[in-house]
Amino acid sequence: MILIIAIGIALMLIGFWGALIRKNMIRMVLSIGIAETGLQLLMIGVGYLKGRTAPILDSAVPFSQALQRVVDPVPQALVLTAIVIGVAVNALMLTFIIRLYEKKKTLTISDYRDLKW
Amino acid sequence: MIKRAIALFLVLFFGYVFTTLLLNWHPWTELIGVARYYVSHELTELGATNLVTAIVVTYRGLDTLGEVTVLFLAATGVSVLLRRTTITLPSPGSKRQSSEILHTATRLLTPFIVMFGAYIFINGHLTPGGGFQGGAVIASAVLLLFLTNSHQALNHRILKTIESLSGATYVLVGILGLFLAGGFLDNRILPLGEPGRILSAGAIPIIYTCIGLKVGTELANILENLRGPATSPVLEENEGQAQ
Numbered sequence: 001m002i003l004i005i006a007i008g009i010a011l012m013l014i015g016f017w018g019a020l021i022r023k024n025m026i027r028m029v030l031s032i033g034i035a036e037t038g039l040q041l042l043m044i045g046v047g048y049l050k051g052r053t054a055p056i057l058d059s060a061v062p063f064s065q066a067l068q069r070v071v072d073p074v075p076q077a078l079v080l081t082a083i084v085i086g087v088a089v090n091a092l093m094l095t096f097i098i099r100l101y102e103k104k105k106t107l108t109i110s111d112y113r114d115l116k117w
Numbered sequence: 118m119i120k121r122a123i124a125l126f127l128v129l130f131f132g133y134v135f136t137t138l139l140l141n142w143h144p145w146t147e148l149i150g151v152a153r154y155y156v157s158h159e160l161t162e163l164g165a166t167n168l169v170t171a172i173v174v175t176y177r178g179l180d181t182l183g184e185v186t187v188l189f190l191a192a193t194g195v196s197v198l199l200r201r202t203t204i205t206l207p208s209p210g211s212k213r214q215s216s217e218i219l220h221t222a223t224r225l226l227t228p229f230i231v232m233f234g235a236y237i238f239i240n241g242h243l244t245p246g247g248g249f250q251g252g253a254v255i256a257s258a259v260l261l262l263f264l265t266n267s268h269q270a271l272n273h274r275i276l277k278t279i280e281s282l283s284g285a286t287y288v289l290v291g292i293l294g295l296f297l298a299g300g301f302l303d304n305r306i307l308p309l310g311e312p313g314r315i316l317s318a319g320a321i322p323i324i325y326t327c328i329g330l331k332v333g334t335e336l337a338n339i340l341e342n343l344r345g346p347a348t349s350p351v352l353e354e355n356e357g358q359a360q
Contacts, residue, residue, distance in 0.1 A: 020124035088191030
């Protein structure tokens with residue numbers, strides 16, 4: 001699980017780097033998406049307990065043994081929320097980009113100086 | 118150049134922070150705190166065999182209502198912002214029609230993809246899956262339709278009806294919990310039933326079906342707006358002739 005968490009951290013750093021360095025707005029949105037994925041991997045990795053299985057009760061994992069057999073379900077529920085919110089945010093960002101492109105016919109972020117101080 | 122250096126410094130700083138966290142991190146060997154309570158009490162309290170669903174729909178039900186609201190607001194924002202878009206698609210003549218194979222496969226597969234999405238959200242309290250996942254699968258069927266025919270029109274009246282009815286039912290079930298059970302969004306307004314059956318876990322299947330329909334229609338709406346205005350190729354050709 002250390003490996004999964006390390007991959008998650010690496011993805012987050014790649015995403016930060018891309019969001020800070022790239023000038024193309026669509027690439028910035030993609031970078032933020034990559035960072036989101038990294039964060040989700042990180043959270044799932046933190047909730048994992050060694051040698052345990054998914055938090056779903058059935059004949060293989062009876063309720064009486066659940067405390068010893070399943071991983072932490074709370075981070076998984078949080079990540080479910082994070083994924084949905086991520087989709088909503090990405091859709092809104094892409095919409096803003098479409099409107100901005102209509103206005104100035106460019107995707108480069110440094111061409112938009114109206115709100116710069 | 119300075120900007121690049123600042124970015125590099127920031128990323129290295131975050132990398133240092135995260136690496137330190139990772140190196141000093143001792144994984145838990147046992148469930149503690151709230152997770153321990155959920156795992157040890159969930160089945161007798163709520164009766165859902167999928168613990169994640171029980172947490173998402175009932176224990177943290179208010180968060181999920183907020184989450185659905187955020188998704189709804191995002192879908193509304195997308196449609197408001199793209200309502201009077203002036204970006205025109207390249208004229209249909211310049212694009213090759215999608216192939217016969219894609220057309221036939223889409224016609225064959227779309228009902229089954231929608232059915233699979235419904236299966237995922239109806240079984241959300243028993244197996245991995247749930248309303249958001251099932252809704253995303255249904256939206257992928259809509260995406261397949263758009264990929265096959267970029268001028269595919271959706272019936273907005275049906276979408277709007279499904280979306281608002283499922284949203285209203287979700288809130289109504291939540292309010293019923295106030296009167297018939299322990300509180301807002303309590304799933305025990307219906308009998309818990311035998312764990313593992315499709316009709317068990319009280320109101321969780323109803324709530325997840327509502328969420329699945331709502332998320333599916335909202336994502337389909339977002340996809341349609343991002344695709345661009347729906348103009349039929351025949352209509353555009355006629356307009357061209359008129360001009």
